[in-house]
């Protein structure tokens with residue numbers, strides 16, 4: 001039915017009952033539903049909001065347990081769409097109580113006259129996409145039906161309580177309460193023996209207040225959680241002043257921040273700080289009483305590196321032992337099984353101190369699991385507890401529970417959402433689902449949602465959806481649906497993001513692990529609020545990439561594809577480089593380009609300490625050459641790697657890949673000798689190649705003098721350095737030595753033709769461009785010499801060469817010649833391992849402590865070097881983030 005006809009009849013009779021016709025039906029009258037209604041109305045859509053509750057509030061309507069408060073500062077946990085609303089409402093505390101938040105949402109409801117389009121006590125029980133009319137039909141608990149063009153689930157991420165999964169609950173004769181469904185009337189606990197099961201945010205907020213009232217409080221804890229003092233009170237003066245001084249900028253910074261609260265990105269990593277400096281930062285965070293602050297502001301590697309994170313865990317455990325007097329209780333309360341932040345940490349008021357009270361007992365379920373709940377209490381493996389009241393603070397079927405509570409949701413071709421999500425939620429952007437046209441989710445699985453300030457994420461989603469509906473209407477489209485390609489691409493990007501952070505290392509509701517039988521996967525988007533916003537904008541800006549749009553009088557539009565194919569951190573790095581608006585390197589001239597590189601390198605992280613770094617001179621092909629030697633901290637002698645830096649035979653020197661050499665020296669436990677070979681245009685072909693060979697020979701002959709292990713050396717190089725390493729192996733074979741145990745070639749130049757697909761696909765936009773490569777070649781080597789194997793090793797004889805490890809990157813002009821070389825080596829009978837860096841660009845694997853997704857690849861390279869040198873593989877160097885699959889051996893047939 002055309003929308004005009006629908007709008008003309010706001011309701012119509014069907015089969016005796018009334019079906020209300022609207023453009024948009026929204027389920028949920030919490031933060032998201034209220035804002036959506038306001039925006040939809042302003043955009044000219046007819047809309048209705050349906051909610052099971054008796055009033056507005058969403059999760060805040062239900063979670064009335066003692067101590068319930070927000071744990072994002074209220075100045076941040078507010079709507080920002082209307083500056084007048086912001087000044088019309090004043091929060092009384094840093095963290096508002098549940099009643100105050102409910103008052104705020106009531107205030108917003110009245111201010112924008114929303115109530116008249118909200119139906120309370122209306123539970124939506126089923127939703128069906130009717131292909132013939134291209135509308136959703138919603139069924140409700142009371143029999144009323146709604147027909148809508150667009151169906152938006154604003155049902156919240158933590159609103160469907162999960163069952164307690166403990167035997168005997170029904171037998172219990174006392175009172176039972178769930179924090180997530182707390183009664184409206186007062187619960188009287190004075191003189192009673194109260195049990196709390198669960199120590200997540202809800203339990204930790206409630207326990208101190210329950211202990212105040214109850215005669216005896218027994219807390220049943222399965223997993224200790226990290227909790228930090230909230231230090232509640234008035235909003236901190238500095239944050240309030242920051243907001244007041246420039247509200248618009250503050251809000252805009254929040255929208256582009258990582259977590260939806262404006263804090264800067266930390267750049268200093270943990271190992272650059274002394275113990276005292278780290279402790280000082282930690283004490284400041286502990287005193288701040290702010291989750292986002294402590295989760296983001298300690299050091300740059302706290303959320304991505306297990307070691308950087310463990311330092312915080314230790315400091316918090318120390319605090320717990322400082323507060324809780326009984327050492328055994330303190331130990332039981334100390335988290336042990338997850339990195340800080342991987343499971344949602346809590347903000348508390350007197351939580352740990354509560355265990356010093358005589359009327360409070362902690363039962364450690366790791367030592368004595370609950371056997372069952374009986375008529376009179378709770379029995380563990382070791383004891384029984386007589387109890388009058390049980391409070392279940394056992395959490396939620398998070399992210400998907402409230403969406404799936406409408407069952408069935410039936411999309412195109414009768415497909416049900418529960419089938420589509422049988423192996424975990426599949427979405428595009430966390431907003432839409434393939435095969436479910438015109439269905440939207442606000443803060444759905446696959447969006448930053450629970451890893452962000454929900455207020456900011458809700459506004460971003462609601463704005464994006466309403467803006468799209470307006471644009472569709474203007475263009476004559478009436479349906480929108482994500483494509484399978486786009487959805488699969490988003491799943492890959494989600495997995496890439498999840499591999500970066502530590503959330504995957506904890507069993508939590510983020511991953512579905514708290515609900516027995518639920519598919520495992522990191523459900524929220526871990527890439528950050530700002531990056532996510534830019535991706536959503538990008539989707540719209542690129543002609544609704546990944547969506548199929550149809551309308552009655554317009555041609556179908558489907559701009560199919562994946563919105564992000566780069567690794568998440570690579571995308572950020574390339575974005576920053578693009579913003580710097582750098583001139584093309586080739587336009588700077590050789591000296592200008594060298595000066596640029598020197599300046600550029602000053603901005604990168606310094607690289608980690610190794611045993612010793614020393615400079616010296618060695619004998620090159622035509623005279624002395626500088627070298628820099630990196631020695632491991634372990635006792636020697638160590639096998640030696642001769643390393644050749646990148647820079648197109650024109651740029652760089654023995655120090656220019658310093659962070660990489662340090663990193664690889666630490667990972668391999670081998671000496672790295674980085675060679676300062678001669679450069680063009682001063683020294684053109686074959687100077688660099690001949691220097692590479694001569695340097696390798698000299699280093700092999702002087703291995704013992706360098707503190708290295710005499711015997712075969714290994715060669716390695718990146719880019720043009722990879723070219724020199726490959727050439728060196730061929731020359732060493734043909735000129736009677738030195739003996740080379742293996743070659744590590746990273747994004748190597750191997751050939752002088754520029755017609756392979758990677759040269760076209762990645763010609764621009766990935767830092768190393770096609771025109772830059774032309775420039776390098778022109779400076780180094782005249783066209784007549786280019787087929788010489790000393791610059792195009794792919795054209796040389798490839799048999800009897802040392803075993804090789806060849807790494808290539810997907811978004812690199814040099815990708816295909818690297819792959820071609822690996823395959824040609826294998827065809828010639830050389831043992832080769834090949835690593836294809838999915839989502840990486842030419843420099844990715846070298847950007848130590850910047851591109852974290854390169855860590856896995858470097859770990860694999862290090863293991864290859866150790867193998868070449870006859871050392872056992874390192875136990876710690878597994879497949880890290882960012883590389884889809886471990887390197888694979890290619891057999892001769894591949895050529």
Ligand code: N01
Pocket residue numbers: 068069070071072158164165166179197198199200201202203204205220221222223344365393394395396450509514
């Ligand atoms: O739920 P949870 P929650 N036997 O899942 C335990 C938000 N929130 O309601 O960890 C024994 O975190 C379970 O143990 P384990 C916030 O995002 C915000 O507290 O699975 N124990 C855990 O200890 C939060 O993260 C605020 O081993 C059982 C607890 O119950 C999210 O909501 C306030 C059990 C559940 O903790 C959820 O918090 C409140 C069993 N069978 C909540 N089953 C604000 O301040 C579960 N547990 C804004």
